[in-house]
Amino acid sequence: MPELPEVETTRRGIEPYVRGRRIGKIVIRDARLRWPVAESLPRQAENRRIIAVQRRAKYLLLRLEDNGTLILHLGMSGSLRLVAAVEPVLAHAHLDIVLSDGQALRYTDPRRFGSLHWSAGDPAQHHLLARLGPEPLSSAFDTAYLHGRSRGRRASIKAFLMDSRMVVGVGNIYANEALHRAAIRPMSPAGRISRKRYARLVQAVKAVLAEAIDVGGTTLRDFTGSDGRPGYFRQRLEVYGRDGALCHRCAGCIRVERRGQRATYYCPGCQF
DNA sequence: CGTGGGACCTGCTGGC
């Protein structure tokens, strides 16, 4: 569900309220997430102060004093809300990270594709994070890098862009949107696209993600920020979910193609 | 090694 902008929106929403607070208790109502939440996790994290809330790819990192980190992924349908710990527990509210001030970070995830891990040392070395590519909004993600890595690749540019070893945080919505902005057809082989076009693409990825973060992400059905408010990028989507509608750039007709379980939206009129 | 497809899980929608 959440892509990078939605995770970043969540991070920004909770950070001012939890930084400096101490974790009182971790309540696990249902440990059956993508991987079972370790039984030992609560006692490792309880009674420690949260010193920072960071994001790496689509993972939220709660950095605790004395080198511990809670690594949280929202999966497809997860959300993290700041609630009063006494607030009634609704369906799928699998976890509470209860803070010392009576508030709690409540993790809700109907599909249970999300996860929660503990890292005792450097979280960047954790097996889930160790092989991730650069952050798309960092200077390491540039034309030379992406063009270089694409040489010899026969996979589609869209699959290439969504491969977290190449660059992190670009999911199905923003891959479609960035490719439309860059006027590149999603099924083109990554290895046969020119450096000049990669320059446009890198620019498009950065711009789309930055704009989405600015407006609180994209709400399709149920995403809300940590305060319960939706994101407003949906109104700015140019291709995602717009099959049959007119392209705003060339007045062509937006098409959708499904391969596997992923829908690809593009404009045949202006994407090549 | 690169690549594509299946798997995980629940809820909603649209067509019959």
Added chain:
DNA sequence: TGCCAGCAGGTCCCAC
């Protein structure tokens, strides 16, 4: 109105 197939924002893992 009711039922069921198909689809959903992620990504790991496994055959080829």
